[in-house]
Amino acid sequence: MARPLEEPGEVRGRPGIEDLPVYVQGKSAPDAVKLSSNENPYPPLGPVLDVVREEAARINRYPDMGAVELRGRIAAHHGVRADEIAVGTGSVEVAQQLVNASAGPGDEVVFAWRSFEAYPILVRIAGATPVMVPLAPDERHDLDAMAAAITPRTRLVLICTPNNPTGAVVRTEEFERFLAAVPRDVLVVVDEAYVHFDRDPDSIDGVDLFRRHPNVAVLHTFSKAYGLAGLRVGYAIAPERIATNLRRVAVPFGVSGLAQAAAAASLDAESALAERVDLVVSERARVLAAVRDRGWRPVESSGNFVWLRTGARTDAVGEALRGGGVLVRAFSGEGLRITIGTPEMNERLLAALPSA
Missing domain, CATH: 3.40.640.10 (Type I PLP-dependent aspartate aminotransferase-like (Major domain))
Structure with a gap:
């Protein structure tokens, strides 16, 4: 006689795994400027x-x-x-x-x-x-x-x-x-x-x-x-x-x-890549200056991104940028990390960025 099936139990996993935070990838959307991941905006050489x-x-x-x-x-x-x-x-x-x-x-x-x-x-x-x-x-x-x-x-x-x-x-x-x-x-x-x-x-x-x-x-x-x-x-x-x-x-x-x-x-290809890095660094300086002109006070950045300490306004500013077709990385309650893109991408960012 066949053995009756037992009620299926829940498979046990390693304790604590379900409590781990999940790494969040930078968001993307059709027709939006993606400045939410620290990527090189230029294609491979x-x-x-x-x-x-x-x-x-x-x-x-x-x-x-x-x-x-x-x-x-x-x-x-x-x-x-x-x-x-x-x-x-x-x-x-x-x-x-x-x-x-x-x-x-x-x-x-x-x-x-x-x-x-x-x-x-x-x-x-x-x-x-x-x-x-x-x-x-x-x-x-x-x-x-x-x-x-x-x-x-x-x-x-x-x-x-x-x-x-x-x-x-x-x-x-x-x-x-x-x-x-x-x-x-x-x-x-x-x-x-x-x-x-x-x-x-x-x-x-x-x-x-x-x-x-x-x-x-x-x-x-x-x-x-x-x-x-x-x-x-x-x-x-x-x-x-x-x-x-x-x-x-x-x-x-x-x-x-x-x-x-x-x-x-x-x-x-280091020399050719260095030219592209120089473009990003130049655009970083331009974006930082424009952001400061809008009343924000970002620290000097040495990465391919800038950081705005937006605090309680983080979600609201992030949504305003999204409404302008620009996606950035938001750390709710803390700030926004904005990757430096091409000059055209950065122009869209600056057009959508609210004043401080």
């Missing part, structure tokens, strides 16, 4: 597209899991060793590698807040505890408070400079003072996703710091200045033991052959 088309004929094969050629190219570009490079699907996935390889239940990860929205998510996924240190009133990292937040449980400190979403930078003198207060067994990660747009001469140089300090790692990405956001490739420069551990926790075959080929070709 012709030589990079040519390489991608050629590589597309080989997508029936797995990519090089170790990304040996790309790691070698990145290493030569920065004057470091290939064994000190680890790659991933964008710098956010490499950040996840760093968290997973460094921290777990009972450990703490310190970072500024508000900063990159993915940080607390990545830390909680690893089972570790995020320690979120408020920004200083000038929207910059409060490094003294961050140093004070380090405990014997701290395994990792994340420093985003230029900071997403505020655009403020960490400067060399203050960082050296901060680093002197950090225990040598705590890894300090300098996330330089927007470094190509930084024109502040006092900003820290992550690669130089990596060379001089054994507990510093650096994150870079091909998504922003290089315009490869859709292909997902980023990398860490880290001490060899740490870089090896990152490769251990990485998703196998995560970085596609298309992404590896495009990233290598982009390194060959």
Whole structure:
């Protein structure tokens, strides 16, 4: 006789997963100007597209899991060793590698807040505890408070400079003072996703710091200045033991052959890409000046975006921009992050932006 079916039970998942915040992608809409994601507004360069088309004929094969050629190219570009490079699907996935390889239940990860929205998510996924240190009133990292937040449980400190979403930078003198207060067994990660747009001469140089300090790692990405956001490739420069551990926790075959080929070709096209970065930087200055003329008081930005501390007006200003056909990234009750687009896109933004 057949056994009667039991009432189906609810499948048990890992405790706490349903409490995780969900990373929110920048919104898009037909006919709207999308300034809600920090993307390069210009299409990929012709030589990079040519390489991608050629590589597309080989997508029936797995990519090089170790990304040996790309790691070698990145290493030569920065004057470091290939064994000190680890790659991933964008710098956010490499950040996840760093968290997973460094921290777990009972450990703490310190970072500024508000900063990159993915940080607390990545830390909680690893089972570790995020320690979120408020920004200083000038929207910059409060490094003294961050140093004070380090405990014997701290395994990792994340420093985003230029900071997403505020655009403020960490400067060399203050960082050296901060680093002197950090225990040598705590890894300090300098996330330089927007470094190509930084024109502040006092900003820290992550690669130089990596060379001089054994507990510093650096994150870079091909998504922003290089315009490869859709292909997902980023990398860490880290001490060899740490870089090896990152490769251990990485998703196998995560970085596609298309992404590896495009990233290598982009390194060959640095001069042409630099011209596009200069266009974005020039437009950033124009947008900041126009925004200030409307009564807003944004801090100076060194990223490819500007930050408006709109507070209680955030949702209303965001809706006004949407009504004008412009989409920006709104952090309700806090502020708006506005990506710098082409001159035409920025004109639509300025036409739709209410006065302060």
